[in-house]
Amino acid sequence: MSGKITVTSPLLPNLDEFYEMLKEIWNSKWITNNGDFHNQLERELASYLKVPYLSLFTNGTLPLITALQALRVTGEVITTPYSFVATTHSLWWNGIKPVFVDIDPHTCNIDPAKIEAAITSRTTAIMPVHCYGRPCDTKSIQDIADKYGLKVIYDAAHAFGVEINGKSILDEGDMSTLSFHATKVYNTIEGGALICHDEKTKQRIDYLKNFGFAGETTVVAPGINSKMDEIRAAYGLLNLRQVDAAIEARHNVAVKYREALSGIDGITFFDDIQGVRHNYSYFPIFVDAEKYGMSRDELYFKMREYNIYSRRYFYPLISTFSTYRGLESSSESNLPVATRIANQVICLPMHHALSDEDIQRTIEVIKL
Numbered sequence: 001m002s003g004k005i006t007v008t009s010p011l012l013p014n015l016d017e018f019y020e021m022l023k024e025i026w027n028s029k030w031i032t033n034n035g036d037f038h039n040q041l042e043r044e045l046a047s048y049l050k051v052p053y054l055s056l057f058t059n060g061t062l063p064l065i066t067a068l069q070a071l072r073v074t075g076e077v078i079t080t081p082y083s084f085v086a087t088t089h090s091l092w093w094n095g096i097k098p099v100f101v102d103i104d105p106h107t108c109n110i111d112p113a114k115i116e117a118a119i120t121s122r123t124t125a126i127m128p129v130h131c132y133g134r135p136c137d138t139k140s141i142q143d144i145a146d147k148y149g150l151k152v153i154y155d156a157a158h159a160f161g162v163e164i165n166g167k168s169i170l171d172e173g174d175m176s177t178l179s180f181h182a183t184k185v186y187n188t189i190e191g192g193a194l195i196c197h198d199e200k201t202k203q204r205i206d207y208l209k210n211f212g213f214a215g216e217t218t219v220v221a222p223g224i225n226s227k228m229d230e231i232r233a234a235y236g237l238l239n240l241r242q243v244d245a246a247i248e249a250r251h252n253v254a255v256k257y258r259e260a261l262s263g264i265d266g267i268t269f270f271d272d273i274q275g276v277r278h279n280y281s282y283f284p285i286f287v288d289a290e291k292y293g294m295s296r297d298e299l300y301f302k303m304r305e306y307n308i309y310s311r312r313y314f315y316p317l318i319s320t321f322s323t324y325r326g327l328e329s330s331s332e333s334n335l336p337v338a339t340r341i342a343n344q345v346i347c348l349p350m351h352h353a354l355s356d357e358d359i360q361r362t363i364e365v366i367k368l
């Protein structure tokens with residue numbers, strides 16, 4: 001056994017280059033509130049991600065909360081229990097009742113075939129997640145939304161740079177949100193973004209993320225403070241230049257994992273989808289305890305004994321947390337697929353700097 005292998009490792013900019021940018025910020029004495037680096041990063045990200053309108057935020061949770069405000073969503077929202085808690089928390093912070101719908105085992109995304117049965121007279125929107133960066137069935141979801149007059153907000157925290165046949169997945173629905181948290185494919189330490197389709201909506205979002213200020217003395221809405229500062233914007237500009245290389249390095253890790261794990265009974269994983277530009281944000285495997293001869297938790301803790309820190313992501317389901325478990329839609333009988341997957345999943349170490357030796361050590365423990 002040797003050094004600790006972590007599930008992720010942050011993509012860090014070159015320190016000398018970062019220092020040069022810090023000097024510029026110090027000279028300008030403009031450290032937040034729509035500074036030059038902030039505005040440059042908004043433009044560069046919109047261009048890189050092939051989306052028309054993008055607003056930077058200070059993390060990936062406030063864009064979710066703000067999207068619901070901007071679209072004036074109320075009542076009930078249909079969402080997935082198989083996500084990070086922030087997805088559902090954003091509804092709670094808006095006084096909206098989450099209604100959980102089960103997932104499709106082939107994608108881990110909300111199952112469109114089960115959405116219609118969850119719609120009531122109070123439903124106003126659907127909030128799906130592109131889980132692990134794998135695209136939701138956006139066409140089926142949009143068809144249902146159009147039929148019932150619902151908004152669609154995608155939590156695209158995992159889907160940075162994901163495209164289908166050259167078109168950004170972030171362009172789907174009414175809005176999409178991103179997280180630039182340190183653990184994500186692209187990070188600004190903490191950060192996030194909200195993507196929309198027209199200038200007027202971006203204007204409203206920009207008011208909302210700055211207390212609702214529409215001018216020196218005009219407040220048009222009860223906005224929040226979610227501005228990104230110049231220091232993290234500068235960091236983000238540098239990281240944007242190396243994110244393609246990072247995604248390529250992650251791709252190589254995925255190829256090696258797939259090669260090595262394909263013969264193991266009881267271990268399954270996802271393959272690439274034709275036409276999709278994946279970002280390899282996570283490498284989930286699913287453990288069938290009977291076939292593999294060991295439960296997910298046994299494997300998870302065995303890996304830890306070997307100093308390999310994988311992550312049970314997503315476990316437990318959001319619907320099991322105390323805030324949400326009283327909801328009717330939280331019952332296990334409503335969520336059989338999500339319940340099963342949450343008990344089988346392990347996200348293996350996956351990041352740009354994972355060495356061949358780290359990959360080999362991880363594989364060997366799974367093969368033991």
Ligand SMILES: *Cc1c(COP(=O)(O)O)cnc(C)c1O
Pocket residue numbers: 059060061062083084086087129155157158179180181190191192
């Ligand atoms: C990371 C993440 C978020 C929250 O992002 P933060 O930047 O940590 O606030 C929201 N949803 C999903 C699915 C995430 O993985």
